Amino acid sequence: MIEIQNxxxxxxxxxxxxLGVNNVSLTINKGEIFGIIGRSGAGKSSLLRCINLLxxxxxxxxxxxxxxxTTLKGEQLRQARLKIGMIFQHFHLIRAKTVYENIxxxxxxxxxxxxxxxxxxxxxxxxxxxxxxRDAYPAQLSGGQKQRxxxxxxxxNDPHVLLCDxxxxxxxxxxxxxxxxxxxxxxxxxxxxIVLITHEMEVVKDICDRMAxxxxxxxxxxxxxxxxxSDPQHPxxxxxxxxxxxxxxxxxxxxxxxxxxxxxxxxxxQAEEAVITEVLRAFDVKGNILHGxxxxxxxxxxxxLILELIGEGAEVQRAIEYITKRTHRVEVLHHV
Ligand SMILES: Nc1ncnc2c1ncn2[C@@H]1O[C@H](COP(=O)(O)OP(=O)(O)OP(=O)(O)O)[C@@H](O)[C@H]1O
Numbered sequence: 001m002i003e004i005q006n007x008x009x010x011x012x013x014x015x016x017x018x019l020g021v022n023n024v025s026l027t028i029n030k031g032e033i034f035g036i037i038g039r040s041g042a043g044k045s046s047l048l049r050c051i052n053l054l055x056x057x058x059x060x061x062x063x064x065x066x067x068x069x070t071t072l073k074g075e076q077l078r079q080a081r082l083k084i085g086m087i088f089q090h091f092h093l094i095r096a097k098t099v100y101e102n103i104x105x106x107x108x109x110x111x112x113x114x115x116x117x118x119x120x121x122x123x124x125x126x127x128x129x130x131x132x133x134r135d136a137y138p139a140q141l142s143g144g145q146k147q148r149x150x151x152x153x154x155x156x157n158d159p160h161v162l163l164c165d166x167x168x169x170x171x172x173x174x175x176x177x178x179x180x181x182x183x184x185x186x187x188x189x190x191x192x193x194i195v196l197i198t199h200e201m202e203v204v205k206d207i208c209d210r211m212a213x214x215x216x217x218x219x220x221x222x223x224x225x226x227x228x229x230s231d232p233q234h235p236x237x238x239x240x241x242x243x244x245x246x247x248x249x250x251x252x253x254x255x256x257x258x259x260x261x262x263x264x265x266x267x268x269x270q271a272e273e274a275v276i277t278e279v280l281r282a283f284d285v286k287g288n289i290l291h292g293x294x295x296x297x298x299x300x301x302x303x304x305l306i307l308e309l310i311g312e313g314a315e316v317q318r319a320i321e322y323i324t325k326r327t328h329r330v331e332v333l334h335h336v
Contacts, residue, residue: 002028002051002161002193007060009046009217020046022217023060028210030160033187033194035204035225037240038214044197047214048163051195052084053077065160082110085154089166091146093138099125099149100134106156124152128182144175151182155190162186164196168203180207201240205229205297213237226297230267230328245304247291254334259310261290261334262320264327268300275326276307283319285311306333 009021020043028034038044049055051062053069062069064084072080093102100121107117125131128148138146147167154162164183168176184207187194198204204211204225212222213236221234232238249261266275280287287307294303309316324330 001030001063001065002026002195003061003063004028004047004051005061005063007047007050007062008058009043009050009055010058019217020055021050021057024217024219026212026219026222028193028195030193031187031191032209033183033196033207035208035211036195036197036214037199037201037204037211038197039199039236042214043217044199044214045165046217048165048195048197051161051163052081052086054086082157083159084161084163085157085159086163086165087147087150087154087167089169091138091143091150093146093149093153095138098135098137099130099141102138102149103153103156106153110157120156121152124155127155127186128152142175143171144178147171147175147179148182151179151186155186155192159192161193161195164194166198167196169198169200176203177206183207201229201244205244205295209298213240226268226300226302229295229297230265230302244295245293247293247304247306249290249306249333253290257308257334259286259288259308260316260320260332261306261308262323263331263333264305264307264323265329265331266294266301266303266305267328268302275323276305278326279319279322282322283311284315285309285319 004024004026007021007024011018011020024047036044036047046055050057057070064080067080069077069080094105097105103121103124104117107120112120125134128151130145130148133141133145141149168179171179180203183194186192208225210223211225211228212219213234214220215236221228221237228237229241232241276287287309289305289307291306292303294301309319320330320332
């Protein structure tokens with residue numbers, strides 16, 4: 001478990017002082033995948049790097065498994081840090097070393113014997129699916145393969161926590177998926193706590209259990225991923241949601257419409273019910289589906305549907321009231 005208490009990271013310079021992290025308190029449970037999302041400059045990297053003291057907090061405390069890292073020095077801090085692995089957007093591999101040597105490096109630093117290193121690196125290469133690249137150099141690997149080496153290196157000393165600093169931001173969507181799958185597998189298999197920072201809602205949606213949204217060094221919203229996605233409270237979270245569910249009806253379609261256009265938000269379990277079929281049967285209205293999208297978060301559906309309802313005014317109104325009762329939220333986008 002990670003417990004961050006009143007963490008402040010201030011960068012001081014002659015020109016100005018910048019608060020990268022402004023009094024953040026956060027609890028990340030053992031074995032969960034926790035996502036921190038925010039725009040550029042929100043303070044995500046500063047917060048993440050304070051967790052393993054790569055950045056020294058200006059004030060506040062970071063407890064990992066009950067130990068306050070901010071009170072440790074020297075060898076004690078080094079030992080505590082071995083239990084916190086980290087992977088990076090640009091991988092940070094040593095170019096002049098092979099895949100094997102890059103991973104072995106982390107074990108040598110922990111004074112493991114050559115025999116122990118051989119056994120552990122072989123195990124790790126199997127785990128990340130790179131057994132055949134053992135003697136390759138980083139330049140001979142794809143981005144996804146480099147990140148797999150980064151993951152193997154980060155796991156070398158059996159950490160309890162894995163910090164991921166924009167780990168998939170330099171990868172194409174397909175490779176991103178394969179790395180996220182690997183992180184999920186490792187999380188489940190090793191009961192590893194994973195903290196990741198990203199600016200992509202897709203990443204949070206795909207693997208995180210809980211999430212926090214950061215802005216100006218502050219956590220502006222925090223919660224379970226499904227709850228946050230289905231009912232974002234803060235304007236910054238709402239604007240991130242737009243990247244997933246944004247849909248503007250073309251002006252030409254609006255001009256052609258003869259009815260009332262509504263945007264219906266479905267959440268589980270309503271999303272699986274045949275509400276629209278019922279409405280069209282129960283009321284004297286016609287329905288015209290203009291757009292629809294369903295996302296799945298941990299197998300729970302979350303969707304929107306844009307529907308044109310055509311009929312006599314009062315009947316359309318009654319149909320909208322019915323849909324409002326049976327779904328999460330209904331917005332009227334256009335009245336004739
Ligand atoms: N070493 C530093 N010296 C001075 N200011 C810094 C330093 N590192 C970060 N900052 C400032 O702290 C704030 C938070 O930066 P940080 O890199 O943590 O944000 P971020 O959300 O990770 O952004 P990005 O996604 O662009 O990396 C920014 O205003 C940034 O300019």
